[in-house]
Structure formats: C-alpha cells, structure tokens
Amino acid sequence: MTKKYLFLFPALLFLLVPLVNAQVVVSKEGSPKCVLDVSGLQSSGGKSELEFLQTLEDDLKRSGWFNVTKQGKGSYTVQGTCRQGGGALNVRCQVNNVMSGTITMNKAYDGRQAGRLAHNVADDIVWAIKKVKGMASTRIVLVGNRGGKKNIYVCDANGANMFQITHDNVICRFPEWSPDLSKLIYTAYITGYPDVYQINMGSNERKRVSAYPGLNAGASFSPDGSRIALVLSKDGNPDLFVMNSSGGNLVKITRTPYAAESSPSWAPDGDQIVFVSDKGGSPQLYVTGSGGGEAKRITWKGNENVAPDWGPDGRIVYTSRREGKYHICIFDPKNGKTTQLTTDWADYEDPSWAPDSRHVVCSKTVSYHSDLYILDTLGDPSLRLTTIQGEWYSPDWSSK
Amino acid sequence: MKRNTYLRTVVVVGCVCGLLISSGCRKRTPPPANVNPTEIGTGGSILSERPDAEGDRIIGAEVAFVQNVLFGYDSFQITDSEVSKIKAVSDYMKSSGGVRLICEGNCDERGTAEYNMSLGENRALAVRAYLIGLGIDGARIQTKSFGEEKPVELGHDEASWAKNRRVEFALYRK
Numbered sequence: 001m002t003k004k005y006l007f008l009f010p011a012l013l014f015l016l017v018p019l020v021n022a023q024v025v026v027s028k029e030g031s032p033k034c035v036l037d038v039s040g041l042q043s044s045g046g047k048s049e050l051e052f053l054q055t056l057e058d059d060l061k062r063s064g065w066f067n068v069t070k071q072g073k074g075s076y077t078v079q080g081t082c083r084q085g086g087g088a089l090n091v092r093c094q095v096n097n098v099m100s101g102t103i104t105m106n107k108a109y110d111g112r113q114a115g116r117l118a119h120n121v122a123d124d125i126v127w128a129i130k131k132v133k134g135m136a137s138t139r140i141v142l143v144g145n146r147g148g149k150k151n152i153y154v155c156d157a158n159g160a161n162m163f164q165i166t167h168d169n170v171i172c173r174f175p176e177w178s179p180d181l182s183k184l185i186y187t188a189y190i191t192g193y194p195d196v197y198q199i200n201m202g203s204n205e206r207k208r209v210s211a212y213p214g215l216n217a218g219a220s221f222s223p224d225g226s227r228i229a230l231v232l233s234k235d236g237n238p239d240l241f242v243m244n245s246s247g248g249n250l251v252k253i254t255r256t257p258y259a260a261e262s263s264p265s266w267a268p269d270g271d272q273i274v275f276v277s278d279k280g281g282s283p284q285l286y287v288t289g290s291g292g293g294e295a296k297r298i299t300w301k302g303n304e305n306v307a308p309d310w311g312p313d314g315r316i317v318y319t320s321r322r323e324g325k326y327h328i329c330i331f332d333p334k335n336g337k338t339t340q341l342t343t344d345w346a347d348y349e350d351p352s353w354a355p356d357s358r359h360v361v362c363s364k365t366v367s368y369h370s371d372l373y374i375l376d377t378l379g380d381p382s383l384r385l386t387t388i389q390g391e392w393y394s395p396d397w398s399s400k
Numbered sequence: 401m402k403r404n405t406y407l408r409t410v411v412v413v414g415c416v417c418g419l420l421i422s423s424g425c426r427k428r429t430p431p432p433a434n435v436n437p438t439e440i441g442t443g444g445s446i447l448s449e450r451p452d453a454e455g456d457r458i459i460g461a462e463v464a465f466v467q468n469v470l471f472g473y474d475s476f477q478i479t480d481s482e483v484s485k486i487k488a489v490s491d492y493m494k495s496s497g498g499v500r501l502i503c504e505g506n507c508d509e510r511g512t513a514e515y516n517m518s519l520g521e522n523r524a525l526a527v528r529a530y531l532i533g534l535g536i537d538g539a540r541i542q543t544k545s546f547g548e549e550k551p552v553e554l555g556h557d558e559a560s561w562a563k564n565r566r567v568e569f570a571l572y573r574k
Contacts, residue, residue: 150549171549173513173547173549189546192544193544194517194545213542213543214521214525214543215518215521217517218514218517233521233525233543233545236525236529237522237525260519261518262515263512263514276514276515278515282474304511306514307512307514307515319512326512349512350513
C-alpha cells in the first residue's frame with residue numbers, strides 16, 4: 001500500500017522544479033570598467049574650481065563605467081583647465097584615447113554653478129567614451145516626510161541640491177516628471193481629498209488636473225507629454241483612465257468592477273501601459289494598449305508584484321514580494337526573463353529607471369526607516385541618495 | 401499502464417496545487433445582491449464646498465455608537481463581525497434624514513503606498529455598497545481613501561495593523 005504511492009514523490013519534485021526556478025537570474029558580478037585618468041585637469045585651486053573637479057570625479061565614478069585614477073595612466077585620459085573668473089567658471093576639457101592616440105572629445109564650457117557644470121561635463125565624457133546617456137545632470141523628484149510634514153522635493157542625481165517644491169504639509173505621493181521636465185504631476189490631499197495636481201517648474205504655478213469624486217492618483221505622463229494615465233474610482237471602483245495632459249478627453253481603459261488598479265507607467269513608444277491589478281486575486285502586473293483593449297498579465301511568480309516603471313530601453317522594473325520582503329525585479333518583455341536585483345534583508349520599493357537604462361532609484365526601508373538608494377543593474381554596490389534627516393520615498397527619475 | 405498512472409498523478413498533484421494556490425487568494429467582496437455594481441459609484445461630492453466643512457462634522461455623544469469597520473490583510477471583504485457596525489450607521493442615517501457620510505478607507509503599512517491607495521478606496525466603496533444595499537440613498541455617501549498615510553496605531557505588529565485596516569465613518573450635517 002505504502003509502496004504504491006512512493007512513485008508520487010519524484011513526480012511531485014518534477015512538478016515543483018519549474019516553479020522554484022521560474023527564470024530568476026541573480027546578478028552578483030561587478031561591472032566591467034575602463035581606466036580613466038583625470039590627473040591632467042588643471043586648476044588654480046579656487047573654491048568653485050575645486051568643487052567642480054571633485055564633483056566631476058564623483059560623477060564619473062557614480063556613472064559606473066570607469067575606474068577613475070590620478071596615477072597618470074589609463075586607457076583614456078582627461079586633460080584641460082578649470083578657471084574661475086568674473087563670477088563664472090570656464091572649463092576646457094579634452095578626452096584622449098590612449099591606445100589609438102586620438103582625441104575622443106574636446107569641448108569648452110562656462111557656467112555659474114560649479115556642480116551643475118561638472119554634471120554636464122561628466123555626461124559628455126560618458127557619452128564620448130561609452131556612447132550611452134549619462135545620469136549626472138539628471139534630477140530626481142521625491143516625497144520627504146520631515147517631522148510629519150510631507151512635501152515634494154527635487155534633488156540632483158547625486159543627492160545634492162535638495163530643494164523643497166511644496167510647502168503644504170499635507171499627504172502627497174507619486175510625483176512624476178513630464179518628459180520635458182517642465183512640469184511635475186502628483187497626488188495631494190490639499191483639499192482633504194486625493195486629487196491630482198500639476199506644477200509648472202518655470203512659473204511655479206500649480207493647477208488641479210483631476211478632482212473627480214473618490215480616488216485620483218498615480219498620474220503618469222505619456223512619453224510625448226500629451227496624455228496622462230491615472231487611477232480614478234469615480235465609477236465605483238478604482239480603474240485605469242487616460243486623459244489629455246490638460247485634463248480633458250477622459251478614456252476608461254480597464255473595467256474591473258471587483259478589482260483595484262494602480263500604478264500606470266507608459267511604454268517608451270506610448271502604445272502600451274503597464275499597471276497593477278488585483279483582478280486575479282493578488283496584485284500583479286498587466287500590460288494593455290494605451291487606448292484600451294485586453295490586459296495581458298506579465299508577472300506570475302510571487303503573490304505581490306507592484307509599482308512598475310517602464311524604462312527607456314523597454315525593460316520594466318518593479319517591486320516583488322519574495323520570502324516576506326519587498327525586492328526590486330526587472331522584467332524584459334523581449335525575452336520574458338525576470339532578474340532579481342536586490343537580495344538582502346531590507347524592503348525595496350517604488351523603483352524608477354535612470355535615463356541611462358542602467359541605474360534604478362528606489363526606497364530602501366530598514367527598521368521602518370526609509371531612504372532612497374541608487375541600484376546598479378550591472379552589479380556595482382548600491383549608493384545612498386538621501387542623507388538629510390527624514391523619511392524619503394516615491395522617487396521618479398527625470399528622463400533627461 | 402505505467403504511463404496512465406503517471407498521467408493520473410499529474411492530474412491529482414495539479415488539482416492539489418490548484419487548491420493550494422486558490423486558497424491563498426484574497427477574497428473579493430461582491431456587493432449586496434440588490435445592488436448593481438455598475439451603479440455604485442463613489443457618490444460625488446456630498447459637501448457643497450471643499451475642503452471638508454469640519455464645522456459640519458457630527459461629533460460627540462450623538463455619534464458615540466460609531467465604530468470603525470475592520471478588514472483582513474489585503475482584503476476589502478466585509479466580514480460577519482463587522483456587519484452590525486454598518487447596520488448601526490444605516491439605522492442612524494435612516495432616522496436622521498439630513499445626515500451625510502464619508503467612508504474613509506485606510507490600510508496598514510504593509511504593501512506599497514500606491515496599491516494601498518486603491519485598496520483603501522475599495523474598502524470604502526465596499527462599505528458604501530453595503531449601506532446602499534441596506535437602503536441608504538447613494539447620494540448621501542461619499543468615499544475617500546487615505547491608503548497607508550493615516551494610521552491610528554503606530555506600532556509595527558499585527559495588533560496595530562488590525563486596527564489600521566479600517567473604514568472610518570465621518571458623518572456630516574448640512
């Protein structure tokens with residue numbers, strides 16, 4: 001009798017193996033780098049000159065592509081001058097390919113802000129050598145909770161220049177950049193209700209773009225900036241909608257009377273939207289057309305897959321609950337593969353791609369304290385972005 | 401013959417797995433039988449002006465009977481234990497014609513903020529649908545979600561979480 005059922009055991013194992021393996025690749029190796037020597041950059045030691053040089057060196061390291069040295073040898077060298085004069089900083093910068101003996105880049109700059117100037121030079125050097133977009137001159141919008149006061153902030157990609165945008169001290173969440181960075185869009189309880197607001201970064205003007213009864217949340221600009229995807233519950237249930245960026249021409253995308261949708265994010269071509277729905281019994285990622293149509297489920301492992309961000313190279317980064325912890329995962333629609341980026345004993349949430357398609361900013365929560373970190377998909381150690389006292393979350397990386 | 405047995409095993413094991421998976425799913429709340437789900441809505445703005453006319457909020461002894469409706473983890477199912485709390489509010493609204501209600505949905509700190517915003521709204525909507533099923537005019541009931549942003553208990557344990565997974569009744573007289 002017992003013997004009769006013994007054969008069940010290997011059959012069970014055989015069935016469980018594909019579940020356990022489920023196409024997860026954990027990347028651990030550090031990223032390959034080329035040696036970049038910056039000892040040829042000269043300055044006369046002025047304060048903003050030194051700030052420029054230090055920021056440039058930090059940016060080049062943070063880009064993840066270089067081993068930065070001052071030993072006088074590398075596969076690439078940076079030479080040039082940095083001079084303070086008349087309230088501005090004048091920079092000349094030449095990048096040489098040592099192997100071929102050619103000049104890779106030769107450019108002059110001037111500007112008043114040493115930090116910002118260094119970010120621009122760093123991104124130009126990354127582009128000249130690696131032919132990829134840099135991230136140094138980009139910015140990150142986030143929510144800060146300082147002493148119970150929740151507001152929207154913006155900082156540089158290295159965490160510097162933290163600037164407070166709102167002063168309402170009310171619940172606010174999910175800020176996002178417009179593609180041209182001229183606007184921010186976010187959810188706030190300014191009137192006591194969750195409404196969606198748009199801030200014009202030039203004029204500092206704010207307007208309410210969605211204030212339907214019930215929930216107005218999770219707004220996200222289409223890649224051309226002309227439309228907004230968001231979640232509204234005005235019809236009796238949180239569903240996904242698309243409207244014009246000015247607020248008109250509302251189109252209902254999902255119709256799930258018993259389920260909740262959240263967190264829309266646009267594909268780079270604007271034709272599709274990835275979002276969260278719990279219509280299958282647990283929150284999972286789905287993809288649908290930005291004009292509507294059938295929604296296709298794309299996550300199957302784990303009972304909670306949320307907060308997707310569709311990156312510029314087509315990969316989707318999201319939060320996945322695994323073994324009781326929230327981790328950052330990447331789904332590549334091209335091959336259907338999922339990669340788990342974080343493995344340690346912390347909770348990582350709300351990821352957003354950098355325009356370099358390599359780095360991801362997200363919140364990291366340890367012992368109920370939340371800071372923002374930058375993760376590297378190629379395996380370099382993560383970097384802490386927020387260092388000011390407070391709780392920091394809901395980041396969105398600018399697209400340029 | 402051997403092959404047949406293997407096939408049967410696959411079917412049996414498959415069924416067991418299916419049962420295990422489905423039992424792990426979150427329960428969904430159907431609205432009361434006499435309410436058409438497509439007609440539930442969020443109720444529009446029941447207060448003439450935003451922000452909340454706090455002066456119109458009914459407080460004190462008159463509404464001392466009001467208790468928060470509590471929910472299970474990641475659920476907006478109204479459990480049997482909570483029904484009497486909703487009925488008490490329904491009875492009160494039936495006897496006080498001018499009273500309006502905002503159902504305020506809340507979540508515990510677990511799960512991501514954006515998903516919890518929608519979950520809180522669904523909790524509020526489930527209570528709203530239940531009240532409509534009990535005969536309250538939907539035009540008197542509005543919903544509002546605070547997601548995980550407004551906990552009543554700040555502890556990081558199940559006792560605190562259980563109290564935070566709630567719908568609060570905010571009653572107004574206008």
